[in-house]
Amino acid sequence: MIIVLVTLRDEYISSSYATKHIIIVSKGVESKMKARKAIIMGAAGRDFHNFNVFFRDNPAYRVIAFTAAQIPYIEDRVYPPELAGSLYPQGIPIYPEHMLEELIRQHSIDDVFFSYSDVSHEHVMHIASRVLAAGASFTLLGPRDTQLKARKPVIAVVATRTGAGKSTITRLVADVIKEEGLKPVIVRHPMPYGRFYPVQHFKSMDDLSRYELTLEEEEEYIVHLEHGYEVLAGVDYAKVLEEAERHSDIILWDGGNNDMPFYKAEHTIVVTDATRAGHEMLYHPGEANLRGADTIAINKINLVDESTVKGIVERCNAINPDARIFPVRSEAYIDAPDRVRGKRVVIVEDAPSVTHGEMREGAGSYIARMLNCSIVDPRAYAVGSIRDSYNKYPWIGNVVPALGYSKEQMLELEHTLNAADCDAIILATPADITRRLRINKPVARVRFTAIDANKPGLREHLKDVVMKMIHKHG
Template sequence: MEKKKIVIVGALGMDFHLFNRKFRNNEDYEVVAFTYAGEQNVGTTSKNERIYPYELAGDMYPDGIPMYPEIMLESLIRKYKIDLVYLAYSDLSAKHVVYLGQRTQSAGAEYVLPNPDDTMIKADVPVTSVCAVRTGCGKSQVSTKLVDILTEKGLKVISIREPMPYGDLRKQVSMRFASEEDLIKHNCTVEEREEYEQYIEKGHVIYSGVDYAAILKDVMKENPDVIHFDGGNNEIPFYKPDLFITLVDPLRVGHETEYYPGQINLRRANVVVINKENTAKKEDIEKLLKSVKEMNPKAEIIHSNSVVEVENPDIVRE
């Protein structure tokens, strides 16, 4: 059977994870290229990193897999006679998802939204996840609070963060962060530090990287009682959660249905947290609550405030 030729449209995150889970060493497919969306912080990476290296891609790809700007999608489809284009990044408006689909189909390829069950890895210990319907809902504060609560109950929790692989991918297969020295060792960007430091400061351990099966193996060597997945943007979990928590935002009512793949998180959640209620209008909270109940009537709903505090408030000027 002739191999299906694939382009994966992404932003250096779920796209790599999708490849690792579904296409690596799969002789039914040939992944010809990744495309990347520069507006999702990818534009800060250097040009010599625009390849998914052989060491990660596997023996089917001795030269690695090239990455191209998303603007080249149609030309790639036509040049390489691409059969399937997989969408594999997050926080996209429904309008933009359709826009990418029409670009794909007009160039002659089939457009595919991956099945979340194809990318979720099953762990041997319970997994909690905190995801959202949009970026900026307050996942980090909920994630660290959840890890604090579980730790206080005597459970050993290891957290795993969705990747931000801006450096040499070969050196970022599986990274462990438990100290300032680890942040320096892995040449973390300011953005990465913002995510990892809040765990480190509380004495927690957090992993990130490129290969989430390899990360899971490393995590399991530490004998955790629970693994916590801290999602990025509004991405779906990389691991199959036993407790699936999704945040929604009353300051952006309607976004819970309008952004991909956030609605998947909402519909699959065991628990929905309506965050930022202290800064939202009552009528917006009520509208959002109605929307949540319509899409996921079985979910437990938690009402939450998001309070901003700063050290030395006297030095803050208006």
């Protein structure tokens, strides 16, 4: 007797999702197969998207749990029934990742699906080994099973590591689209660290308060809003796509970490970080992004020497000879240089970049040295989870990670900065913490812009890309 399970997936048309499951059995065999029990490993982003598009209405699987990593305070929640669908009337529990083996054994799990990003290839295979040793199968879902197809053209901006400068490049693309008389809408990779909103539409700064964001969520939206661009995010990216199609001529995917796009793109730009040379092929799924890129932007070349940039170009050419490669300068500027010039400062950096992104320091330190500041070591003043982060991520230099995943953690950040013996704060995270915290010292904010290192450069190339899209779509 032979039992064959065939899964037929229709193309996504205007965000609609259709899945047909056909079970073919020989005579005398039960016509219904038992669903395979699964765990989805994630970090409040890719995991929920994979569930929504592959598992939610799929009777071949029963998702028993999500596990959570990288981001604090996102475990011990429940993916709500209204998002989980009719197969999950109680929702789906979320557990910390350290419980993985216990969950596999307790529930006799058949399959574990790895669904988060910006981790080394070695890390992925250590997880796979844990899963296999516990008796389950280990799987990575690919673009054909997870990407949604849009009715509007999509340009995706992704990266090889978090903190490479995706959002800066995304704004450059948005500027080019706007100059051609078209309206871009930016769709940001999900970060449901607080409430599970199916769709979030940010049109103005007031919306940042309306959605009760964490500090990490705000830092990904605020600069786009300051430049006049609408931003969409949420948890249900089919519904997000429908909203984006209503409000845009071209959709811009601004990725999170080094994750792959959720939408099928007509053109994919991958950003590499010159200050982390060699990482291009060492992290998941950054290497996959690089191999599939149409355009590669080598960002922050002004912070390294020419030989470093040359090495990155050679590695990129070796694995993706068809991609166009453009060196880009990431220029940092500070809004109030006189507040910090020559003074004793504490530097606050983007948290994901200096935590799991493994950056020792960022643009704040660059600006401080440029303005002859004395950088104060903040570790002696850190409290609570801010203090703990230096032990968890020992490569962090003399900077404060802008951790604000909860109200309690934001208070710990506020206490750390107010207790520091310094004259001023250099704020190099995109989020404006002065909107959320009461800081007892002057604060100067750092901003970034992408500038072509060569002429013609990335901007001229993007104009050609956009013009071809306009011609193709009329």
